[in-house]
């Protein structure tokens with residue numbers, strides 16, 4: 001019986017593991033090395049089915065390096081790597097190859113930004129480390145503006161290209177009054193900034209450095225920290241305990257998406273004692 005089952009034709013695996021849409025660009029991640037003609041046929045079908053798209057590219061290789069970028073290859077439509085993406089009532093202009101941006105994190109950014117809104121008061125000092133092209137600082141600034149809360153957001157990012165787009169995006173979303181920039185390595189922020197913050201966002205890159213020591217230097221009693229960790233829950237809790245050594249209170253942790261089989265992005269919140 002089971003010999004017959006083995007002889008049954010097996011369904012062929014799907015050609016691609018998903019389509020990411022950023023603005024009017026579709027990014028396809030193909031499972032294997034298919035012939036370019038098969039990829040092109042699939043890209044043409046995607047372009048035809050998704051009326052908002054003008055370009056379809058193939059993702060080549062993994063997100064890598066400190067700047068968390070990846071390469072793409074043009075498959076069909078306009079030859080263009082820059083686009084404007086709409087999310088949570090904000091617009092984000094970017095180059096998909098030079099800057100990190102994942103449209104899959106849209107809901108996560110909404111949840112965290114709304115939590116920040118609940119905590120923020122007039123003149124609250126908010127720090128966003130690892131800002132990328134600006135989705136967290138801009139979404140928070142827009143919510144604060146809508147609710148007439150005049151707080152001060154400091155935005156930090158290492159990638160010089162992302163910083164150029166971030167500045168354009170702040171103007172595009174009309175929140176220049178809310179956001180100031182301290183560009184460069186987040187670990188050097190305590191040397192550049194004398195302020196202590198009420199709220200610190202750490203949407204970290206998936207690299208070994210937790211940046212928690214730098215964040216603690218810019219904290220005071222009661223500072224609320226929103227931290228992103230990667231891997232297993234135990235690993236994330238262990239790295240936080242190791243790098244905060246009794247300086248924080250109760251930790252709350254929840255899954256915020258998967259990054260690989262059995263590995264997740266974790267959203268962690270805690271307060272400085």
Ligand SMILES: C[S@@+](CC[C@H](N)C(=O)[O-])C[C@H]1O[C@@H](n2cnc3c(N)ncnc32)[C@H](O)[C@@H]1O
Pocket residue numbers: 066067068100101102105129130131132133134135136156157158159162184185186187203204205206
């Ligand atoms: C996971 S991305 C998050 C970007 C953005 N917050 C978002 O949601 O799209 C992490 C960002 O951290 C930046 N980064 C990496 N190392 C850094 C460092 N040492 N200091 C500041 N930013 C850094 C990367 O360039 C990247 O834009």
